[in-house]
Amino acid sequence: MNRRNFISKSTGTAAVSLLPVSFWSSLWLQEFTIEELTGKANVSFYGKNYQLRKEVNKAFLKMQAKAKKEGIHIQIVSAYRSYERQTQIFNAKFNRYTKQGLSGKDAVNKIIEYSTIPGTSRHHWGTDIDIIDANAKQPKNVLMPKNYSEDGPYCDMKIWLNKHSEKFGFYIVYTDNPKRKGFYPEPWHFSYKKTSVAMLKAYQDIDFKKIITQDTNLRGREFLTESFLNTYKKEHILDINPALLP
Numbered sequence: 001m002n003r004r005n006f007i008s009k010s011t012g013t014a015a016v017s018l019l020p021v022s023f024w025s026s027l028w029l030q031e032f033t034i035e036e037l038t039g040k041a042n043v044s045f046y047g048k049n050y051q052l053r054k055e056v057n058k059a060f061l062k063m064q065a066k067a068k069k070e071g072i073h074i075q076i077v078s079a080y081r082s083y084e085r086q087t088q089i090f091n092a093k094f095n096r097y098t099k100q101g102l103s104g105k106d107a108v109n110k111i112i113e114y115s116t117i118p119g120t121s122r123h124h125w126g127t128d129i130d131i132i133d134a135n136a137k138q139p140k141n142v143l144m145p146k147n148y149s150e151d152g153p154y155c156d157m158k159i160w161l162n163k164h165s166e167k168f169g170f171y172i173v174y175t176d177n178p179k180r181k182g183f184y185p186e187p188w189h190f191s192y193k194k195t196s197v198a199m200l201k202a203y204q205d206i207d208f209k210k211i212i213t214q215d216t217n218l219r220g221r222e223f224l225t226e227s228f229l230n231t232y233k234k235e236h237i238l239d240i241n242p243a244l245l246p
Helices: 003-008 013-017 021-031 054-068 083-099 104-111 155-168 193-203 208-213 226-237
Strands: 074-078 128-133 170-172 189-192
Touching: 054 074, 054 155, 054 170, 054 189, 054 193, 083 104, 128 155, 155 170, 189 193, 208 226
Parallel strands: none
Antiparallel strands: 074 128, 128 189, 170 189
16 A cells, blocks of 8 residues: 555544654655665656656646747756766766866865765656757757856746746756755756655655765765765755755
C-alpha cells in the first residue's frame, strides 16, 4: 500500500496524530527510494532528447505548447542527471580549477557557485529543467545570467515565464533574492513543484553526507567535512525559492 492510500484509509484524525514523526518519514522514503533521490535508480523517464518524470514531462509539454503559440520555443538543455554524470561534472571542474592554481578547498567552493555535489542535485529527481529559448540567436555559452537579462537573447522567454510558468506548476529554484545564500541565481532553472516538494521532503530524511564521503571516486571529498556539509545543506539545498519548500 502506498503512502497516499494508507492515509486515505486511516481510521481517523486522532489516531493519525498519535503516530511518531519517524513513521511519517518512513512513508516518504517508501514513495521515493534513496536511489531515486540521489540519482542512482533505474527509473522510467519521458521526453525527447531529455529525461523527466511522466507527470513533469506532461506539464512541460503543455507549457511549451502555450509558449510556442506566442513565438517562444522553450527548449530543455538539461533535465534528469544521474549520479555518475554529476560526478563527471564535479570532478572535471575540480581538476580544471586546481590546474588553474586554486587550492582544493577553494576549488570546491568555486564549483558550488553553480554546480552541485553528486548525490545532492535536484536534477537527480527528474523534476527540474534548465531551459533556453530555441527561437533566439544562440550565444556561445547558453546558461549565463546575462542571457536572461533585459538585453539578453532569452529576455522574452524570461518575461513570459515570469507571467505563466507557475500556472503549469514550474517555479524558479534559485532566485535573485539578495538575502538568499547558496547557489548563485539561475534564471534558467525551474522545478515542477508538485513532485519536487515531496522529493525534497523525503531527501531531508536520508544520510546524504555518508553517501558523499564514502565515494572514493569523488575529487576533493576530503574537503567535504561534517561542518561543510551541514552548511551546504542549509544554504545550497534548503535556501531556495520558499514556494518549493515542504
